[in-house]
Amino acid sequence: MRCRATGSLFALAVLVACSPAPQDETAAQSVAVNAEYAAHGGDLTGVWEADPPESMFPYENFAFTVELPPMTQWAQARFAEAKPTKGSVEFSVADTNDPVYQCFPPGTPRVYIHPFPMEIIQTPGRVLMLFEYDHLIRQIYTDGRGHRTDLSPSWMGDSTGRWDGETLVVETVNFNDKTWIDRRGVPHSEELRVVERIRRTDENSLQIDIMIEDPLAFTEPWAAQWFYRSVDWTLDEFVCMDNVGFASFESELTEFLIDTPE
Amino acid sequence: MRGKVVAIFSVAAGILLFSVGSSAHHGASVVYDLNQKVTMTGTVTDYQFVNPHVLIFFEVTAEDGTAVVWSAGLTSPNRLARSDGWNREMLKPGDQVSILGSPARGGAASLWVQQVFLDGTPLLGS
Numbered sequence: 001m002r003c004r005a006t007g008s009l010f011a012l013a014v015l016v017a018c019s020p021a022p023q024d025e026t027a028a029q030s031v032a033v034n035a036e037y038a039a040h041g042g043d044l045t046g047v048w049e050a051d052p053p054e055s056m057f058p059y060e061n062f063a064f065t066v067e068l069p070p071m072t073q074w075a076q077a078r079f080a081e082a083k084p085t086k087g088s089v090e091f092s093v094a095d096t097n098d099p100v101y102q103c104f105p106p107g108t109p110r111v112y113i114h115p116f117p118m119e120i121i122q123t124p125g126r127v128l129m130l131f132e133y134d135h136l137i138r139q140i141y142t143d144g145r146g147h148r149t150d151l152s153p154s155w156m157g158d159s160t161g162r163w164d165g166e167t168l169v170v171e172t173v174n175f176n177d178k179t180w181i182d183r184r185g186v187p188h189s190e191e192l193r194v195v196e197r198i199r200r201t202d203e204n205s206l207q208i209d210i211m212i213e214d215p216l217a218f219t220e221p222w223a224a225q226w227f228y229r230s231v232d233w234t235l236d237e238f239v240c241m242d243n244v245g246f247a248s249f250e251s252e253l254t255e256f257l258i259d260t261p262e
Numbered sequence: 263m264r265g266k267v268v269a270i271f272s273v274a275a276g277i278l279l280f281s282v283g284s285s286a287h288h289g290a291s292v293v294y295d296l297n298q299k300v301t302m303t304g305t306v307t308d309y310q311f312v313n314p315h316v317l318i319f320f321e322v323t324a325e326d327g328t329a330v331v332w333s334a335g336l337t338s339p340n341r342l343a344r345s346d347g348w349n350r351e352m353l354k355p356g357d358q359v360s361i362l363g364s365p366a367r368g369g370a371a372s373l374w375v376q377q378v379f380l381d382g383t384p385l386l387g388s
Contacts, residue, residue: 115341116340132340233344236340237340238314238340239313242312243314
């Protein structure tokens with residue numbers, strides 16, 4: 001079975017899981033599909049910096065929502081084992097088990113929380129999200145392909161997208177279960193499915209409506225929002241492993257002793 | 263009695279993964295006492311405009327004549343360049359600086375920076 005670029009596909013609220021076999025298409029058909037998709041949609045291109053509203057300031061550098069998501073018992077048990085650097089209880093970097101502090105990829109959508117800019121580039125058949133943080137890249141395939149079945153579970157997930165007017169609707173699946181949803185330590189399973197609606201709300205503003213679903217981890221789907229403003233910056237470099245390398249300078253730096261009871 | 267030895271920046275370095283602004287360094291409270299503010303004045307000995315965070319080393323001379331090299335930590339160079347126009351030439355050895363910041367817990371000679379004054383001129387916007 002092959003995905004067809006018909007109008008009925010786009011009428012569905014849920015993406016149809018088509019057989020992902022772009023390699024079965026002839027070159028001419030691929031070009032035709034790409035051209036059709038490139039002719040639709042909106043323009044999300046540019047460099048974007050997180051710009052949450054003031055109401056989100058108390059938590060926007062560690063969570064998507066002020067309250068905890070509705071977790072199942074399975075998730076609550078894993079959440080209890082988390083040793084986050086931020087949350088109701090805070091651990092030091094030396095004691096945390098947050099995978100980000102070992103420089104593993106943060107996952108989707110947690111990557112949005114990292115306070116470094118993101119750039120969107122649109123090319124026929126793909127929308128690319130580049131992140132200054134660790135030069136992560138999300139490839140959102142908009143050429144009508146379905147999700148892959150030949151990929152191992154991944155940190156950032158497998159993303160496909162379709163245009164709903166000028167809104168890009170992205171579905172991401174095929175996650176491994178090694179990331180945290182947020183910096184507080186909310187867990188998820190390999191069943192995680194993230195649906196995003198990405199659109200410009202005005203010339204200089206981007207809004208992402210996020211729906212997170214994971215029947216193993218959450219009792220019901222829950223929603224969050226993220227906001228960006230347009231900036232005229234270039235995407236530079238921030239390498240997570242520089243934090244680890246920095247420890248090698250500690251002999252040159254001031255050290256202090258923590259008195260601990262025996 | 264002496265216990266665990268912790269190098270300040272091996273702990274503080276990870277904080278900068280998530281630094282949003284000088285007011286949001288909640289993680290820095292592990293190493294620095296954010297409720298305190300002190301100003302130290304001295305001569306720059308080293309200025310490192312590097313990731314994960316910018317470091318200023320400056321020699322402070324006490325009243326009794328002893329000199330101690332203090333360290334002062336800020337956010338990443340990416341963010342300082344964009345928000346406050348910092349670059350690799352912002353400071354150099356020999357510059358006279360006064361640095362306002364939160365002192366490290368335990369009395370080590372280190373600050374988490376709130377403001378840097380170069381010959382009296384503030385270098386940070388906020």
